[in-house]
Structure formats: C-alpha cells, structure tokens
C-alpha cells in the first residue's frame with residue numbers, strides 16, 4: 092500500500108508526533124506554523140524535503156491524506172473542519188472543541204465528510220493503560236463501578252526555561268487554561284479501559300496561586316480541579332484535568348464488583364491488581380504487583396523510542412490503520428466521544444464556577460441537543476481584543492501581580 096502523506100499543523104507538539112508517523116511508514120509532506128522562529132525550529136526537527144507554510148489556507152492545498160492538528164489548544168475546531176471539508180483525515184490534539192457550539196459544528200462536519208476524524212489522545216496507549224483495558228475487557232473485575240484518573244503535572248514556578256518554552260506569549264492559552272480543561276489525559280484512559288461514557292459532571296477547585304515574585308502572566312490561581320461524572324453504565328469517575336498538587340505523576344484506578352486494578356503512584360509502570368479473597372479467580376494470587384508487557388503485536392524496541400512511554404506511537408498507529416482501511420476510530424477516539432470528553436472539560440468548569448452544580452453532558456447524536464448548544468460560544472480564553480466571556484479561575488478576579496508580570500515580561504525579552 093502507498094505511503095500516507097501527512098501534514099503537520101503547529102510546530103510544537105505537532106513536530107513531536109511527526110516522528111511516530113514516520114515510524115509508521117508515513118511520509119511527512121508539509122509543516123505549517125505562523126510564528127517564523129517556531130516554523131524554522133520545527134523545520135529542523137522534522138527533517139529535509141518537507142514543504143513549509145506560514146499560512147493555513149496555502150498549507151491545505153498541499154496534497155496530503157491526513158493532517159495532525161496541533162495548533163493552539165482551544166482553536167482546533169475551525170481548522171479541523173476545513174480539513175474534513177477537503178476530504179483530509181484529521182488527527183486532532185486535545186481538546187477537539189473549545190466551546191459547546193464548536194462541538195456541534197465539528198460533529199456536523201465529520202458527518203458530512205468521508206474523511207477520518209480521530210482524537211489524538213495518547214495516554215490510553217501507555218503500557219499500564221493498555222493492561223488495565225485488557226483486564227477490564229476480560230471481565231476480571233466484574234461489573235465496573237468506579238474509576239479514578241490523575242494527570243498531575245506540578246512545575247517549578249521559577250523554572251524559567253519551562254515558562255519560556257510553554258508560555259511564550261502573555262495571551263498564550265496556557266495562561267488562561269482552567270484546571271478542568273486539559274481533561275483527556277485523565278478521563279481518556281478511564282473511558283478507554285471501562286467503555287463508559289460520562290453523562291453528568293460536577294467539579295470543585297483548589298486555589299493556591301504562584302509565589303508573588305515568580306515570573307507569570309497566568310490568570311489561573313487554581314492548582315487543581317477535581318471532577319466527578321456519572322456515566323451511561325451507572326458507574327462513577329473521579330478525575331483531574333491538568334493538576335499541580337503533591338508529587339508529579341499520572342495515576343489510574345479502576346474498581347469493579349470483584350476487584351480493582353491501579354498503577355502505583357511514583358512507580359508509573361507498575362500495576363497492582365487485587366481481588367477480594369472470595370472473588371480471586373482460580374489459579375491466581377489475590378494480590379498481584381507487576382510490570383506489564385506490551386501486547387504481542389507491539390514491538391517493545393520500536394515503542395520505547397516513542398514519546399509518552401510509547402503512547403504516542405500506539406495511538407498514532409490506530410489512526411494510520413483507520414485511514415488506510417477507511418473506517419472511523421473506536422471508542423473513545425471517535426468524534427462523538429471526543430466531543431463528549433471536551434464537553435466534560437467545558438461544563439465541569441461551569442460547574443466549578445457555579446458552586447459544584449451538576450451539568451448534563453449532551454448527546455450530539457440527538458438533533459434537539461445540538462439545537463440547544465449550537466450557539467453556545469462561551470469561552471474563558473481571551474478574544475482578539477483581550478476580553479473573556481467567563482473567568483478561568485475559581486477566584487474570578489484573580490490576576491497576575493505586577494511583580495509577576497514584570498518578571499515574566501523581562502524573561503521574554
């Protein structure tokens with residue numbers, strides 16, 4: 092079969108993922124970024140022979156089968172729709188819709204297109220999450236009742252390299268990112284392992300702003316938001332967005348009527364599987380602690396060169412196979428699940444601002460639900476004139492101090 096031609100939109104994360112598409116025998120044909128230094132930096136990393144564009148309108152005229160959409164976090168939808176309209180398959184970074192209205196638009200565009208749309212959520216591809224998925228799907232835990240997911244990424248407030256690399260503009264999305272919004276790395280693995288779809292969400296946040304003199308332009312003083320969902324199978328999830336509490340690490344735990352499985356905090360690649368004594372399957376130990384192996388069809392030597400503990404490669408592989416076979420991706424990477432996941436992020440933030448009140452997650456298979464949300468463009472991210480619709484923090488008036496802002500602007504010089 093001929094090599095897939097892949098374009099990359101966004102020279103940050105997009106360039107990281109391009110390596111996985113090369114490993115999957117695809118050809119990277121074009122790269123687009125409208126910040127000249129970032130385009131040049133990306134060009135060096137993506138290799139020779141790749142056409143460079145600073146204008147998306149010209150970029151999408153380049154012949155390609157598929158495109159990685161890795162521009163700004165909250166701006167993926169309009170570009171994804173333009174690609175789908177041209178019949179170009181989309182591998183879309185998270186979240187896929189920045190507003191509820193965009194969720195409706197994206198689903199309508201995906202339905203009109205023959206191209207493939209997939210959420211580029213890579214954490215389910217990590218070996219521990221592959222193992223938890225296998226255990227759940229084999230029914231070993233019985234009926235699944237409860238799951239926890241933590242994507243916990245504290246950063247040193249004085250780490251100037253981190254600030255310069257990731258928050259390189261005062262208006263950058265990371266300076267306005269509500270703690271519920273970066274939800275796919277915690278919720279995605281839970282949905283993948285259990286097969287459950289959130290139907291209702293509520294959230295609360297913990298406020299602890301950065302030190303007074305740390306370089307920062309962030310309007311988010313919260314360190315974490317914890318969300319809870321009731322799901323379509325009656326189960327409950329409890330999870331973070333991107334949190335910054337305790338010690339760094341990702342943690343997942345799934346509990347059923349017969350037992351539970353979790354990865355061990357601080358020892359990410361180790362699994363603890365436990366059954367109650369009377370529920371232990373014959374021939375197994377009640378308590379099992381082990382490092383899982385990759386599935387047989389994954390080459391450990393290949394996968395270890397990929398980012399996010401191999402998750403980048405494993406999930407990109409699903410997309411490449413879907414495009415080659417002309418089939419839409421499985422749950423929870425398909426467009427409806429991806430929009431539901433993004434809606435959890437958006438509505439959980441509203442819940443948090445609303446004292447933890449529950450919000451129903453709409454089902455956009457349903458035309459009535461689409462009509463209800465199709466004009467809801469409310470966003471916590473700044474518009475071109477700097478205005479925002481709603482605060483991005485649990486303390487609505489929170490903003491960086493003069494000292495923080497000056498230290499930050501000094502850093503960017």
Ligand SMILES: NC(=O)c1ccc[n+]([C@@H]2O[C@H](COP(=O)([O-])OP(=O)(O)OC[C@H]3O[C@@H](n4cnc5c(N)ncnc54)[C@H](O)[C@@H]3O)[C@@H](O)[C@H]2O)c1
Pocket residue numbers: 100101102103104105123124125126129145146147160161162163164165184185186211212213257399
């Ligand atoms: N799955 C993961 O593990 C993972 C890791 C990092 C980032 N991400 C996601 O990837 C996306 C990008 O993240 P990032 O860290 O690279 O963000 P970033 O903001 O640093 O980079 C986005 C890039 O897109 C470019 N861009 C934005 N709008 C453009 C336009 N209209 N035309 C041309 N170029 C444009 C910017 O110049 C910038 O270089 C986000 O959604 C983020 O959440 C995912």
